Amino acid sequence: MFVLKPQSGIPIYRQLLDQVRRMVASGQLAPGAELPSVRELAIQHAVNPMTVSKAYSLLEAEGLLERNRGRPMTVANRPKNATQLSRRLQQIQPLVEQTVLAAKQLELSEADLLKAIRENWEE
Amino acid sequence: MADATVQGSHLSKSFGERRVIDDLSFEVAPGEVIGLLGKNGAGKTTLLELMLGFTPPTSGTVSVFGHPSQRLPGPVKSRVGFVPQQDELLDQLTVADQLRVIESFYAHWDAELIERLCREWNVNTAARIKNLSVGERQKLSILLAFGQRPHLLVLDEPVASLDPLARRQFLEQLVEISADGERAVIFSSHIVSDIERLANRIWILKNGRLDWQGDLDSLKDSIVRLHIRGAAEAVAGVEVPGAISLRREAGFATAVVRGWKPELQHSLRAVHAVTVEVESLGLEEIFLELHR
Numbered sequence A: 001m002f003v004l005k006p007q008s009g010i011p012i013y014r015q016l017l018d019q020v021r022r023m024v025a026s027g028q029l030a031p032g033a034e035l036p037s038v039r040e041l042a043i044q045h046a047v048n049p050m051t052v053s054k055a056y057s058l059l060e061a062e063g064l065l066e067r068n069r070g071r072p073m074t075v076a077n078r079p080k081n082a083t084q085l086s087r088r089l090q091q092i093q094p095l096v097e098q099t100v101l102a103a104k105q106l107e108l109s110e111a112d113l114l115k116a117i118r119e120n121w122e123e
Numbered sequence B: 001m002a003d004a005t006v007q008g009s010h011l012s013k014s015f016g017e018r019r020v021i022d023d024l025s026f027e028v029a030p031g032e033v034i035g036l037l038g039k040n041g042a043g044k045t046t047l048l049e050l051m052l053g054f055t056p057p058t059s060g061t062v063s064v065f066g067h068p069s070q071r072l073p074g075p076v077k078s079r080v081g082f083v084p085q086q087d088e089l090l091d092q093l094t095v096a097d098q099l100r101v102i103e104s105f106y107a108h109w110d111a112e113l114i115e116r117l118c119r120e121w122n123v124n125t126a127a128r129i130k131n132l133s134v135g136e137r138q139k140l141s142i143l144l145a146f147g148q149r150p151h152l153l154v155l156d157e158p159v160a161s162l163d164p165l166a167r168r169q170f171l172e173q174l175v176e177i178s179a180d181g182e183r184a185v186i187f188s189s190h191i192v193s194d195i196e197r198l199a200n201r202i203w204i205l206k207n208g209r210l211d212w213q214g215d216l217d218s219l220k221d222s223i224v225r226l227h228i229r230g231a232a233e234a235v236a237g238v239e240v241p242g243a244i245s246l247r248r249e250a251g252f253a254t255a256v257v258r259g260w261k262p263e264l265q266h267s268l269r270a271v272h273a274v275t276v277e278v279e280s281l282g283l284e285e286i287f288l289e290l291h292r
Helices: A012-026 A038-045 A049-061 A085-105 A110-122 B044-052 B095-103 B111-120 B134-147 B164-178 B192-198 B216-222 B232-236 B263-272 B283-290
Strands: A065-068 A071-075 B006-015 B018-028 B033-038 B059-064 B080-083 B152-156 B184-188 B201-206 B209-215 B223-229 B243-249 B252-258 B275-280
Touching (some): A038 B164, B006 B044, B018 B059, B080 B134, B095 B134, B134 B164, B201 B216, B209 B216, B216 B223, B216 B283, B223 B263
Parallel strands (some): B080 B152
Antiparallel strands (some): B006 B018, B006 B059
16 A cells, blocks of 8 residues: 655654545545554564554644544544645655756756646646 | 563673773563664664673663563563574584473473474475574574563574575564564664565664664654755855755755754745755665764
8 A cells, every 4th residue: 555665764754644634635545544553564564563553643634634542543633635735745845846957957047847737737 | 661672771882992892782672673773883782782781781771571571480581582793602503402402401492383384495304403504594494483482582683694585574574573562672784675665663773882872764754865056146145054964966956854854844935935855765875874
């Protein structure tokens, strides 16, 4: 369900945060959907259980996940559009920065880049 | 603190003139998995032996479950599992006999777990220990430490001779053991990728001192590599706070920074009119950078 790369410079809990956020934002994880338990996920990926529970707790604090007594955590029940625009933009920000940097290195103009994005968008 | 699993205070150890452990203070809490990293000869084994009371400190104190390591009462000792670098198996016994001998020392031996692991790890219990390979001996040493379901598990290079499959099985079992949050694990290894998976705290031992002692996550956040680009004179003038290495070429510089904060990216950009790309580093690269 998740792709965790311990050797990456990005801490494991943050990889998990990003993936859950994206899957919830896109609807891949629908409200009410169950997440694997901390134990399951930790053993499956052979990663530290506290790392997984840290990610789950942060997602709970964000209101994205709900903790249920004696049952797996679930995706919180709320309209999809409730994921604020600003938060969704925040998620794509690193990719935007990277793209802009690459464009500058290639000496592309802002107009060139916007044109390329527009063409991709319409595909 | 009453519930510290291990606590060290100004701990030092010298062998003759050579100070191997130099004034270390630390605390290990239940639920923590500590990855101990250091070059050969950095003092990892000595530190673990001090914790376990195998060797007296030259100065300072170290305690396990609140008892001085040098004088651990029997019931406390039985809560500690240890996998030494050099195994202490009895060559003339069979695997089954060795397991029985160790089992007899413990009131709370988990025979079911050991039976299952012998099966899953392909341990031949009928084999005589002197005929085992180095890897098989290592598996058995690990089983002996797991069987007592220790509340403190100390592993000194436990996986050096295991093949990748056996290492993964070992790691999965270690996760299971630590998943209840009540046990602490301290393990030293040169296989950084294993530590990166399992540990939530990292100790980097360098010249007898803890060069880093803290969360793996904060370590990854605080040591990064910067790629700085801009006009030649702008890049030449860049000063990077906290840089532990800095390499400049015309219009381009690479720096590894310790104590990184994301705000620094914007201030570097603003002050020096350069672009700054931040590269996160894996634990292995961080370890190498700290030893340059």
